[in-house]
Amino acid sequence: MSExxxxxxxxxxxxxxxxxxxxxxxxxxxxETIDGAESGEEAIKKLTTVRYDLIITDMHMGxxxxxxxxxxxxxxxxxxxxxxxxxxxxxxxxTVRQAKQLGVDAxxxxxxxxxxxxxxxxxxxxxx
Numbered sequence: 001m002s003e004x005x006x007x008x009x010x011x012x013x014x015x016x017x018x019x020x021x022x023x024x025x026x027x028x029x030x031x032e033t034i035d036g037a038e039s040g041e042e043a044i045k046k047l048t049t050v051r052y053d054l055i056i057t058d059m060h061m062g063x064x065x066x067x068x069x070x071x072x073x074x075x076x077x078x079x080x081x082x083x084x085x086x087x088x089x090x091x092x093x094x095t096v097r098q099a100k101q102l103g104v105d106a107x108x109x110x111x112x113x114x115x116x117x118x119x120x121x122x123x124x125x126x127x128x
Contacts, residue, residue, distance in 0.1 A: 025114035040064025
């Protein structure tokens with residue numbers, strides 16, 4: 001998928017090891033521009049200066065959570081169409097339902113399996 005080279009991805013997770021694992025899996029897919037943010041606040045700042053083609057965010061973080069980040073993206077006139085994949089260890093909760101209502105594009109279960117991530121990314125980007 002050579003067209004992935006030109007796409008920009010923002011990976012948001014408060015755990016450095018998870019950002020590294022996601023980055024590695026995305027590099028294996030062919031992405032070249034992968035930025036990281038360790039909080040929802042940092043992600044929102046980056047989103048004001050860089051136009052990303054995909055956001056992958058943890059659901060639970062201190063400060064602005066993944067849900068808060070999703071709300072911010074979906075309420076922004078320019079960013080609202082940006083695909084968002086949410087990583088979580090939950091499979092059924094009010095938070096998951098809220099994310100669906102807000103328009104999350106896909107979920108990926110933690111611990112993240114690279115093959116599962118790659119499958120979700122391909123599906124979400126084809127739909128975008």
